[in-house]
Amino acid sequence: MLSFSIIIPCYNDEQKLEQLLTQIQYLPRTPREVIVVDGAASQTCQALCQQFGAHWQASEPCRGKQLLAGAAVAQGDVLWFLHADMRLPKDPLTVMALKLDKGAIGGYFKFRFDYPRAWPALILEPAIALRCRYGIPYGDQGLFMIRQAYVEAGGHAAWPLFEEVPLVKNLRRLGNFTALDEPLFVNPRRWQRDGWWRRTWENRKLALAFARGRAPNELAAQYRSQITNFNYENNEA
Template identity: 65%
Template structure:
Protein backbone atom coordinates (compact mmCIF):
# COMPACT_ATOMS: atom_id res chain seq x y z
CA UNK A 1 0.00 0.00 0.00
CA UNK A 2 1.35 3.42 -0.92
CA UNK A 3 -1.04 5.40 1.30
CA UNK A 4 -3.24 4.97 4.36
CA UNK A 5 -6.39 6.82 5.30
CA UNK A 6 -7.22 6.64 9.01
CA UNK A 7 -10.84 7.18 10.02
CA UNK A 8 -11.62 7.89 13.68
CA UNK A 9 -15.17 8.24 15.02
CA UNK A 10 -15.38 10.53 18.03
CA UNK A 11 -18.08 11.73 20.40
CA UNK A 12 -17.06 14.16 23.15
CA UNK A 13 -13.74 12.43 23.76
CA UNK A 14 -11.31 15.16 22.76
CA UNK A 15 -8.67 14.29 25.37
CA UNK A 16 -8.34 10.71 24.16
CA UNK A 17 -8.49 11.87 20.54
CA UNK A 18 -5.61 14.29 21.05
CA UNK A 19 -3.53 11.49 22.56
CA UNK A 20 -4.23 9.20 19.59
CA UNK A 21 -3.47 11.90 17.02
CA UNK A 22 -0.17 12.56 18.79
CA UNK A 23 0.66 8.85 18.59
CA UNK A 24 -0.13 8.79 14.88
CA UNK A 25 2.07 11.83 14.28
CA UNK A 26 5.02 10.03 15.91
CA UNK A 27 4.75 6.77 13.96
CA UNK A 28 7.91 5.68 12.07
CA UNK A 29 8.06 7.44 8.69
CA UNK A 30 8.71 5.72 5.38
CA UNK A 31 9.92 7.71 2.39
CA UNK A 32 8.13 5.26 0.07
CA UNK A 33 4.77 5.87 1.73
CA UNK A 34 2.52 8.86 1.16
CA UNK A 35 1.72 10.99 4.23
CA UNK A 36 -1.07 9.68 6.43
CA UNK A 37 -4.52 11.04 5.80
CA UNK A 38 -6.45 11.31 9.07
CA UNK A 39 -10.20 11.88 9.10
CA UNK A 40 -12.09 12.44 12.35
CA UNK A 41 -15.84 11.87 12.08
CA UNK A 42 -17.26 13.85 15.00
CA UNK A 43 -20.73 12.78 16.11
CA UNK A 44 -21.08 15.81 18.41
CA UNK A 45 -20.07 18.50 15.92
CA UNK A 46 -18.10 20.09 18.75
CA UNK A 47 -15.73 23.00 18.13
CA UNK A 48 -13.38 21.55 20.76
CA UNK A 49 -12.98 18.50 18.53
CA UNK A 50 -12.47 20.74 15.51
CA UNK A 51 -9.66 22.57 17.32
CA UNK A 52 -7.92 19.31 18.25
CA UNK A 53 -8.11 18.16 14.63
CA UNK A 54 -6.70 21.45 13.38
CA UNK A 55 -3.82 21.23 15.87
CA UNK A 56 -2.76 17.81 14.53
CA UNK A 57 -3.57 18.29 10.85
CA UNK A 58 -6.58 15.97 10.76
CA UNK A 59 -9.70 16.56 8.69
CA UNK A 60 -12.73 17.27 10.91
CA UNK A 61 -16.05 15.95 9.64
CA UNK A 62 -19.05 16.88 11.82
CA UNK A 63 -22.12 14.68 11.69
CA UNK A 64 -24.80 12.91 13.68
CA UNK A 65 -24.04 10.72 16.72
CA UNK A 66 -24.27 7.32 15.04
CA UNK A 67 -20.98 5.45 14.76
CA UNK A 68 -21.89 3.55 11.60
CA UNK A 69 -22.88 6.74 9.77
CA UNK A 70 -19.81 8.53 11.12
CA UNK A 71 -17.55 5.81 9.74
CA UNK A 72 -19.31 5.78 6.38
CA UNK A 73 -18.97 9.56 6.12
CA UNK A 74 -15.26 9.39 6.87
CA UNK A 75 -14.64 6.53 4.45
CA UNK A 76 -16.48 8.38 1.67
CA UNK A 77 -13.88 11.16 1.90
CA UNK A 78 -10.85 8.87 2.17
CA UNK A 79 -8.33 8.87 -0.68
CA UNK A 80 -5.85 6.27 0.56
CA UNK A 81 -5.27 2.86 -0.97
CA UNK A 82 -5.92 1.35 2.48
CA UNK A 83 -8.41 2.29 5.19
CA UNK A 84 -7.70 1.92 8.90
CA UNK A 85 -10.52 2.47 11.38
CA UNK A 86 -9.55 3.40 14.93
CA UNK A 87 -11.46 4.27 18.08
CA UNK A 88 -10.26 7.46 19.74
CA UNK A 89 -9.26 5.84 23.03
CA UNK A 90 -6.79 3.18 21.85
CA UNK A 91 -3.02 3.02 22.31
CA UNK A 92 -1.00 1.92 19.29
CA UNK A 93 1.78 -0.69 19.04
CA UNK A 94 5.24 0.54 17.97
CA UNK A 95 4.89 0.15 14.17
CA UNK A 96 1.33 -0.69 13.12
CA UNK A 97 1.73 0.62 9.57
CA UNK A 98 4.49 -1.88 8.82
CA UNK A 99 2.39 -4.69 10.31
CA UNK A 100 -0.51 -3.82 8.01
CA UNK A 101 1.76 -3.48 4.98
CA UNK A 102 3.14 -6.97 5.62
CA UNK A 103 -0.43 -8.27 5.73
CA UNK A 104 -1.20 -6.74 2.35
CA UNK A 105 2.03 -8.21 0.95
CA UNK A 106 0.67 -11.63 1.98
CA UNK A 107 -2.40 -10.93 -0.19
CA UNK A 108 -4.75 -10.28 2.71
CA UNK A 109 -7.71 -8.04 1.94
CA UNK A 110 -7.43 -6.71 5.48
CA UNK A 111 -7.45 -7.71 9.10
CA UNK A 112 -7.49 -6.55 12.69
CA UNK A 113 -5.15 -6.21 15.66
CA UNK A 114 -5.03 -8.46 18.69
CA UNK A 115 -7.19 -7.24 21.58
CA UNK A 116 -5.23 -6.35 24.70
CA UNK A 117 -6.38 -4.30 27.68
CA UNK A 118 -4.22 -1.29 28.48
CA UNK A 119 -3.17 -0.32 32.01
CA UNK A 120 -4.47 -0.26 34.63
CA UNK A 121 -5.13 -3.95 34.13
CA UNK A 122 -6.99 -6.29 36.47
CA UNK A 123 -6.89 -10.07 36.71
CA UNK A 124 -10.11 -10.60 34.66
CA UNK A 125 -8.19 -9.28 31.65
CA UNK A 126 -6.11 -12.47 31.68
CA UNK A 127 -9.28 -14.50 31.10
CA UNK A 128 -11.10 -12.12 28.79
CA UNK A 129 -8.31 -11.55 26.26
CA UNK A 130 -8.04 -15.21 25.08
CA UNK A 131 -11.84 -15.46 25.10
CA UNK A 132 -12.05 -12.40 22.85
CA UNK A 133 -9.40 -13.87 20.53
CA UNK A 134 -11.48 -17.04 20.20
CA UNK A 135 -14.64 -15.04 19.57
CA UNK A 136 -12.87 -13.15 16.78
CA UNK A 137 -11.77 -16.35 15.06
CA UNK A 138 -15.20 -17.97 15.08
CA UNK A 139 -17.24 -14.78 14.98
CA UNK A 140 -16.61 -11.12 14.23
CA UNK A 141 -13.91 -8.77 15.57
CA UNK A 142 -15.32 -5.40 16.55
CA UNK A 143 -14.23 -1.90 15.65
CA UNK A 144 -12.11 -1.34 18.75
CA UNK A 145 -9.52 -3.74 17.29
CA UNK A 146 -8.42 -1.41 14.52
CA UNK A 147 -10.04 -2.98 11.47
CA UNK A 148 -8.09 -2.31 8.28
CA UNK A 149 -8.58 -3.23 4.63
CA UNK A 150 -7.93 -2.07 1.09
CA UNK A 151 -10.26 0.70 0.01
CA UNK A 152 -11.40 -1.44 -2.91
CA UNK A 153 -12.32 -4.30 -0.56
CA UNK A 154 -14.20 -1.90 1.71
CA UNK A 155 -16.33 -0.72 -1.18
CA UNK A 156 -16.92 -4.23 -2.54
CA UNK A 157 -17.93 -5.50 0.91
CA UNK A 158 -20.52 -2.74 1.24
CA UNK A 159 -18.89 -0.62 3.93
CA UNK A 160 -20.16 -0.12 7.46
CA UNK A 161 -23.83 -0.49 8.21
CA UNK A 162 -25.46 2.85 9.19
CA UNK A 163 -26.13 1.69 12.75
CA UNK A 164 -25.06 2.88 16.21
CA UNK A 165 -23.95 -0.64 17.24
CA UNK A 166 -22.64 -3.73 15.40
CA UNK A 167 -21.97 -1.56 12.37
CA UNK A 168 -18.95 -3.68 11.40
CA UNK A 169 -20.62 -7.13 11.39
CA UNK A 170 -21.83 -7.19 7.77
CA UNK A 171 -18.61 -5.51 6.62
CA UNK A 172 -16.35 -8.14 8.20
CA UNK A 173 -18.45 -10.97 6.80
CA UNK A 174 -18.26 -9.39 3.36
CA UNK A 175 -14.49 -8.97 3.60
CA UNK A 176 -14.06 -12.62 4.55
CA UNK A 177 -16.01 -13.62 1.46
CA UNK A 178 -13.60 -11.56 -0.65
CA UNK A 179 -10.38 -13.07 0.73
CA UNK A 180 -8.17 -13.44 3.77
CA UNK A 181 -9.18 -11.22 6.67
CA UNK A 182 -7.18 -12.26 9.71
CA UNK A 183 -5.72 -11.18 13.03
CA UNK A 184 -2.27 -9.67 13.33
CA UNK A 185 0.11 -10.67 16.10
CA UNK A 186 0.55 -7.05 17.10
CA UNK A 187 -1.82 -5.87 19.83
CA UNK A 188 -3.95 -2.76 19.98
CA UNK A 189 -4.25 -1.57 23.56
CA UNK A 190 -7.86 -0.98 24.61
CA UNK A 191 -8.73 1.57 27.29
CA UNK A 192 -10.21 -0.43 30.21
CA UNK A 193 -11.98 2.56 31.81
CA UNK A 194 -15.46 1.26 30.93
CA UNK A 195 -14.72 -2.15 32.45
CA UNK A 196 -13.45 -0.49 35.61
CA UNK A 197 -16.47 1.81 35.71
CA UNK A 198 -19.14 -0.84 35.10
CA UNK A 199 -17.39 -3.86 36.62
CA UNK A 200 -15.46 -6.36 34.52
CA UNK A 201 -18.00 -9.18 34.61
CA UNK A 202 -21.06 -6.95 34.50
CA UNK A 203 -19.84 -5.19 31.35
CA UNK A 204 -18.90 -8.48 29.71
CA UNK A 205 -22.35 -9.89 30.54
CA UNK A 206 -24.10 -6.83 29.07
CA UNK A 207 -21.97 -6.94 25.91
CA UNK A 208 -22.67 -10.64 25.31
CA UNK A 209 -26.40 -10.17 25.85
CA UNK A 210 -26.43 -7.34 23.33
CA UNK A 211 -24.59 -9.53 20.81
CA UNK A 212 -27.05 -12.38 21.33
CA UNK A 213 -29.98 -10.02 20.91
CA UNK A 214 -28.48 -8.69 17.69
CA UNK A 215 -28.02 -12.25 16.41
CA UNK A 216 -31.72 -12.85 17.14
CA UNK A 217 -32.63 -9.89 14.93
CA UNK A 218 -33.23 -7.09 17.43
CA UNK A 219 -32.74 -3.73 15.70
CA UNK A 220 -29.44 -1.95 16.47
CA UNK A 221 -31.22 1.29 17.42
CA UNK A 222 -33.15 -0.55 20.14
CA UNK A 223 -29.96 -2.22 21.32
CA UNK A 224 -28.16 1.12 21.47
CA UNK A 225 -30.89 2.49 23.72
CA UNK A 226 -30.60 -0.60 25.91
CA UNK A 227 -26.80 -0.24 25.99
CA UNK A 228 -27.07 3.36 27.22
CA UNK A 229 -29.60 2.36 29.88
CA UNK A 230 -27.23 -0.30 31.26
CA UNK A 231 -24.43 2.17 31.93
CA UNK A 232 -23.75 2.90 35.55
CA UNK A 233 -23.23 6.47 36.68
Protein backbone atom coordinates in the same frame (compact mmCIF):
# COMPACT_ATOMS: atom_id res chain seq x y z
CA MET B 1 4.07 1.74 -1.25
CA LEU B 2 0.56 1.53 0.18
CA SER B 3 -0.88 4.74 1.59
CA PHE B 4 -3.10 4.72 4.69
CA SER B 5 -6.16 6.72 5.64
CA ILE B 6 -6.91 6.62 9.38
CA ILE B 7 -10.58 7.19 10.21
CA ILE B 8 -11.64 8.00 13.78
CA PRO B 9 -15.25 8.47 14.91
CA CYS B 10 -15.47 10.77 17.91
CA TYR B 11 -18.17 12.00 20.27
CA ASN B 12 -17.21 14.35 23.14
CA ASP B 13 -13.92 12.52 23.73
CA GLU B 14 -11.37 15.21 22.91
CA GLN B 15 -8.94 14.26 25.67
CA LYS B 16 -8.55 10.69 24.40
CA LEU B 17 -8.54 11.90 20.81
CA GLU B 18 -5.67 14.27 21.54
CA GLN B 19 -3.65 11.40 22.98
CA LEU B 20 -4.34 9.26 19.91
CA LEU B 21 -3.47 12.03 17.46
CA THR B 22 -0.21 12.58 19.35
CA GLN B 23 0.65 8.88 18.95
CA ILE B 24 -0.12 9.00 15.23
CA GLN B 25 2.10 12.04 14.83
CA TYR B 26 5.11 10.09 16.11
CA LEU B 27 4.61 6.83 14.22
CA PRO B 28 7.69 5.69 12.23
CA ARG B 29 5.58 5.58 9.08
CA THR B 30 3.32 8.52 8.21
CA PRO B 31 -0.28 7.97 7.09
CA ARG B 32 -1.56 9.82 4.05
CA GLU B 33 -4.33 11.41 6.12
CA VAL B 34 -6.20 11.28 9.40
CA ILE B 35 -9.95 11.83 9.22
CA VAL B 36 -11.93 12.58 12.40
CA VAL B 37 -15.71 12.33 12.08
CA ASP B 38 -17.25 14.21 14.98
CA GLY B 39 -20.72 13.16 16.08
CA ALA B 40 -20.94 16.13 18.44
CA ALA B 41 -19.91 18.75 15.84
CA SER B 42 -17.73 20.26 18.55
CA GLN B 43 -15.66 23.40 17.94
CA THR B 44 -13.16 22.06 20.47
CA CYS B 45 -12.73 18.89 18.41
CA GLN B 46 -12.44 20.91 15.22
CA ALA B 47 -9.70 23.09 16.73
CA LEU B 48 -7.87 20.00 17.97
CA CYS B 49 -7.91 18.49 14.49
CA GLN B 50 -6.56 21.72 13.02
CA GLN B 51 -3.74 21.63 15.55
CA PHE B 52 -2.71 18.13 14.46
CA GLY B 53 -3.35 18.56 10.74
CA ALA B 54 -6.24 16.08 10.74
CA HIS B 55 -9.29 16.45 8.51
CA TRP B 56 -12.40 17.20 10.61
CA GLN B 57 -15.97 16.73 9.54
CA ALA B 58 -19.23 16.87 11.45
CA SER B 59 -21.75 14.05 11.45
CA GLU B 60 -24.85 12.97 13.28
CA PRO B 61 -23.98 10.87 16.37
CA CYS B 62 -24.23 7.37 14.88
CA ARG B 63 -20.99 5.42 14.70
CA GLY B 64 -21.86 3.50 11.55
CA LYS B 65 -22.79 6.70 9.71
CA GLN B 66 -19.66 8.42 11.02
CA LEU B 67 -17.45 5.62 9.70
CA LEU B 68 -19.22 5.65 6.34
CA ALA B 69 -18.75 9.42 6.10
CA GLY B 70 -15.04 9.13 6.82
CA ALA B 71 -14.54 6.32 4.32
CA ALA B 72 -16.40 8.30 1.65
CA VAL B 73 -13.76 11.06 1.63
CA ALA B 74 -10.68 8.89 2.28
CA GLN B 75 -8.01 8.87 -0.44
CA GLY B 76 -5.60 6.23 0.87
CA ASP B 77 -5.12 2.73 -0.54
CA VAL B 78 -5.90 1.29 2.90
CA LEU B 79 -8.59 2.31 5.39
CA TRP B 80 -7.77 1.90 9.09
CA PHE B 81 -10.63 2.48 11.52
CA LEU B 82 -9.74 3.42 15.10
CA HIS B 83 -11.63 4.36 18.24
CA ALA B 84 -10.48 7.55 19.92
CA ASP B 85 -9.37 5.86 23.16
CA MET B 86 -6.85 3.43 21.63
CA ARG B 87 -3.17 3.09 22.44
CA LEU B 88 -1.17 2.03 19.40
CA PRO B 89 1.74 -0.40 19.02
CA LYS B 90 5.11 0.93 17.86
CA ASP B 91 4.80 0.59 14.07
CA PRO B 92 1.26 -0.52 13.12
CA LEU B 93 1.29 0.79 9.54
CA THR B 94 4.28 -1.37 8.63
CA VAL B 95 2.70 -4.42 10.29
CA MET B 96 -0.49 -3.95 8.27
CA ALA B 97 1.41 -3.26 5.03
CA LEU B 98 3.39 -6.51 5.37
CA LYS B 99 0.19 -8.56 5.66
CA LEU B 100 -1.45 -6.75 2.76
CA ASP B 101 1.64 -7.21 0.58
CA LYS B 102 1.30 -10.96 1.17
CA GLY B 103 -2.21 -11.00 -0.25
CA ALA B 104 -4.53 -10.21 2.66
CA ILE B 105 -7.37 -7.82 1.87
CA GLY B 106 -7.55 -6.63 5.48
CA GLY B 107 -7.59 -7.73 9.07
CA TYR B 108 -7.65 -6.77 12.72
CA PHE B 109 -5.29 -6.42 15.68
CA LYS B 110 -5.06 -8.58 18.77
CA PHE B 111 -7.23 -7.30 21.63
CA ARG B 112 -5.27 -6.22 24.71
CA PHE B 113 -6.50 -4.26 27.70
CA ASP B 114 -4.40 -1.21 28.44
CA TYR B 115 -3.26 -0.21 31.92
CA PRO B 116 -4.45 -0.25 34.63
CA ARG B 117 -5.06 -3.97 34.05
CA ALA B 118 -6.80 -6.35 36.44
CA TRP B 119 -6.60 -10.14 36.67
CA PRO B 120 -9.85 -10.76 34.67
CA ALA B 121 -7.99 -9.41 31.62
CA LEU B 122 -5.90 -12.60 31.61
CA ILE B 123 -9.08 -14.63 31.06
CA LEU B 124 -10.98 -12.23 28.83
CA GLU B 125 -8.21 -11.60 26.27
CA PRO B 126 -7.85 -15.24 25.08
CA ALA B 127 -11.65 -15.59 25.18
CA ILE B 128 -11.97 -12.57 22.87
CA ALA B 129 -9.32 -14.02 20.54
CA LEU B 130 -11.34 -17.25 20.34
CA ARG B 131 -14.55 -15.32 19.67
CA CYS B 132 -12.87 -13.42 16.83
CA ARG B 133 -11.58 -16.60 15.24
CA TYR B 134 -15.06 -18.10 14.97
CA GLY B 135 -17.13 -14.93 15.13
CA ILE B 136 -16.69 -11.22 14.51
CA PRO B 137 -13.86 -8.90 15.60
CA TYR B 138 -15.32 -5.57 16.60
CA GLY B 139 -14.24 -2.01 15.89
CA ASP B 140 -12.09 -1.75 19.01
CA GLN B 141 -9.59 -4.08 17.33
CA GLY B 142 -8.53 -1.61 14.67
CA LEU B 143 -10.17 -3.07 11.57
CA PHE B 144 -8.26 -2.32 8.37
CA MET B 145 -8.76 -3.20 4.72
CA ILE B 146 -7.92 -2.26 1.15
CA ARG B 147 -10.22 0.61 0.16
CA GLN B 148 -11.58 -1.24 -2.87
CA ALA B 149 -12.40 -4.26 -0.69
CA TYR B 150 -14.29 -1.96 1.68
CA VAL B 151 -16.36 -0.69 -1.23
CA GLU B 152 -17.01 -4.20 -2.60
CA ALA B 153 -18.00 -5.42 0.88
CA GLY B 154 -20.61 -2.67 1.17
CA GLY B 155 -18.95 -0.63 3.90
CA HIS B 156 -20.19 -0.28 7.46
CA ALA B 157 -23.86 -0.59 8.21
CA ALA B 158 -25.46 2.76 9.11
CA TRP B 159 -26.13 1.58 12.66
CA PRO B 160 -25.06 2.94 16.07
CA LEU B 161 -24.01 -0.53 17.26
CA PHE B 162 -22.66 -3.71 15.58
CA GLU B 163 -22.04 -1.65 12.45
CA GLU B 164 -18.98 -3.74 11.55
CA VAL B 165 -20.72 -7.14 11.55
CA PRO B 166 -21.98 -7.26 7.92
CA LEU B 167 -18.75 -5.62 6.74
CA VAL B 168 -16.50 -8.27 8.29
CA LYS B 169 -18.71 -11.10 7.05
CA ASN B 170 -18.54 -9.76 3.50
CA LEU B 171 -14.79 -9.14 3.67
CA ARG B 172 -14.22 -12.75 4.67
CA ARG B 173 -16.19 -13.85 1.63
CA LEU B 174 -14.04 -11.66 -0.60
CA GLY B 175 -10.62 -12.85 0.57
CA ASN B 176 -8.17 -13.28 3.41
CA PHE B 177 -9.27 -11.10 6.32
CA THR B 178 -6.54 -11.92 8.79
CA ALA B 179 -5.76 -11.69 12.50
CA LEU B 180 -2.52 -9.89 13.39
CA ASP B 181 -0.25 -10.95 16.22
CA GLU B 182 0.38 -7.30 17.03
CA PRO B 183 -1.79 -5.98 19.90
CA LEU B 184 -3.89 -2.85 19.95
CA PHE B 185 -4.43 -1.57 23.48
CA VAL B 186 -8.04 -0.97 24.53
CA ASN B 187 -8.92 1.47 27.29
CA PRO B 188 -10.45 -0.56 30.18
CA ARG B 189 -12.54 2.33 31.54
CA ARG B 190 -15.90 0.70 30.70
CA TRP B 191 -14.94 -2.50 32.53
CA GLN B 192 -13.59 -0.55 35.48
CA ARG B 193 -16.71 1.61 35.64
CA ASP B 194 -19.24 -1.23 35.37
CA GLY B 195 -17.28 -4.15 36.83
CA TRP B 196 -15.19 -6.51 34.71
CA TRP B 197 -17.60 -9.45 34.71
CA ARG B 198 -20.75 -7.36 34.63
CA ARG B 199 -19.59 -5.35 31.60
CA THR B 200 -18.54 -8.54 29.81
CA TRP B 201 -21.89 -10.20 30.51
CA GLU B 202 -23.85 -7.14 29.36
CA ASN B 203 -21.79 -7.03 26.13
CA ARG B 204 -22.54 -10.69 25.47
CA LYS B 205 -26.25 -10.16 26.07
CA LEU B 206 -26.28 -7.34 23.54
CA ALA B 207 -24.46 -9.51 20.99
CA LEU B 208 -26.85 -12.43 21.53
CA ALA B 209 -29.85 -10.13 21.17
CA PHE B 210 -28.42 -8.77 17.92
CA ALA B 211 -27.81 -12.29 16.62
CA ARG B 212 -31.47 -13.08 17.36
CA GLY B 213 -32.65 -10.17 15.25
CA ARG B 214 -33.04 -7.24 17.67
CA ALA B 215 -32.61 -3.89 15.90
CA PRO B 216 -29.26 -2.13 16.49
CA ASN B 217 -31.06 1.13 17.33
CA GLU B 218 -32.97 -0.61 20.14
CA LEU B 219 -29.80 -2.21 21.45
CA ALA B 220 -27.92 1.10 21.38
CA ALA B 221 -30.70 2.68 23.46
CA GLN B 222 -30.47 -0.26 25.86
CA TYR B 223 -26.70 0.20 26.12
CA ARG B 224 -27.08 3.91 26.88
CA SER B 225 -29.63 3.04 29.57
CA GLN B 226 -27.17 0.60 31.13
CA ILE B 227 -24.50 3.29 31.31
CA THR B 228 -26.95 5.67 32.99
CA ASN B 229 -27.90 3.02 35.55
CA PHE B 230 -24.28 2.10 36.23
CA ASN B 231 -23.35 5.74 36.76
CA TYR B 232 -26.31 6.20 39.12
CA GLU B 233 -25.33 3.13 41.13
CA ASN B 234 -21.73 4.27 41.37
CA ASN B 235 -22.78 7.72 42.54
CA GLU B 236 -25.07 6.18 45.16
CA ALA B 237 -22.34 3.85 46.45
